[in-house]
Amino acid sequence: MTIVSRFAPSPTGFLHIGGARTALFSWLLARHSGGKFLLRIEDTDRERSTQEAIDAILDAMKWLGLDHDGEITYQSERAERHNEVIDQLVEAGHAYYCDCTKEQVDAMREKARAEGRKPKYDGSCREKNLGPGPDRVVRLKAPIDGATAYDDMVKGPIAVNNEEMDDMILRRSDGTPTYNLAVVVDDHDMGVNHVLRGDDHVNNTPRQILIYKAMNWDVPVFGHVPMILGPDKKKLSKRHGALSVMEYEKMGYLPEAAVNYLARLGWSHGDQEIFSTEEMVKLFDTKNLGNSPSVFDLKKFEWVNAHWIKEADPERLADLILDFLAREDGPEAAENAPRTKLLALIPHLQPRAKSIVEMVPQSRPFLVTADQLEYDEKAATKFINDEARPLLEEIRAKIEADSDFTHDSLEAICKGLVEEKELKFKNLAQPLRVAVTGSTQSPSIYDTMLVLGKDETLARLERAVKL
């Protein structure tokens, strides 16, 4: 059987980390088996659904690389088909009209609860054989006894006694289909045979199975992934720090890192921590999905991100750094930045960066000219002092005279000077570092000068001694 899975977000906000992970697992499930991954937008709640939210979700999925097959299904466009199915159900005797008022139903629920039972509609209209009419809803004629069971891909066997479930409404009194009905019809029509979704739908599953059975349709395989918790162990929500996945892009995370980290949150493959997306596709198996909720740990996410930054192609990192630079310093800063120099620098930055945003201040000194360089005040006062100035002047002269300007020649110059003056290396290296970068932190001093180039290094030394 070809696996067909889907992701079905309702467009009422951005795609947050929890939704992204559900989408990822569904995508992985399909891609692993060479099946199809479909996308359906559940926009039947006209009040809350927005085009902006749809775009935001699509953008986030694109960023993560979760491509879907075929056209996007919009649930709101399918009301006619939903109603057609409801009519079939009524005709077949699996559903019936009900004219109980909301107040009456509330009273029934109240009563049931008072008696210590699960609140539910009592089925008054089940056998009334009512026809369509104003203010009437259509309810499913659910089995009264027996149980509805299924084997959850992540939780294992789950069974619910049918008496726990009430005759749920399929069509509202205003003629619109309800969620549970719409989901079943859409999944069936789309050919979806594997449904992987959030934990909060476990209770809906037996109800939906009842609809499949009433229609005599094949029941898909279901799986419910546990939710993601905040550091306080509370469910991640907008109020509780659930950020849009795109916020992580803004914080300088790489999509492959996000995918890697998200996958490890609830899924495992032995002791392995680092997975490329291709590797995950190859190894993914719902058997290894965890069944307890997990806490989102930004520290570990950072570590994963640091790993993928080390692996990333410098050309791509250069583009990203320039994007961030443009955002922070304005477009002209990025346009004027010497890309070649940045490319030479990036391999030295990769081992020391946890995010792209961190790489921006580390790059900046290399992207401006000597006269634009900003010196960190503390660093300058501490290291560019009366002792350092003559040293820097001497170094400047030696570098000027050095026609090679290589790692080896620079090392020879510095080591020679250290020996000659009987200095500790850092008493030379730190002033030099501050002089050429404006900061106490940079890659190796030789690499730093090499990336800057001879002219720029000399210009900065000249400027530094006058500080």
Next chain:
RNA sequence: GUCCCCAUCGUCUAGCCCGGUCCAGGACGUCGGCCUUUCACGCCGAUAACAGGGGUUCAAAUCCCCUUGGGGACGCCA
């Protein structure tokens, strides 16, 4: 209240299905050390968990029951 789900280091998890190889393994974090021209990286080491109680068994993290704790659901929302 009723039903459903969950429970291994601070965190993510392996192990649990098919009991012994687990006085519980890996990773993040934290702490210490090494490396070192700064910041990092890297390397080495340490820290720390089977929620509790009963069974079953020669033997239980693993199987069964109960308790506790957490979460979810109970809508003419999705």
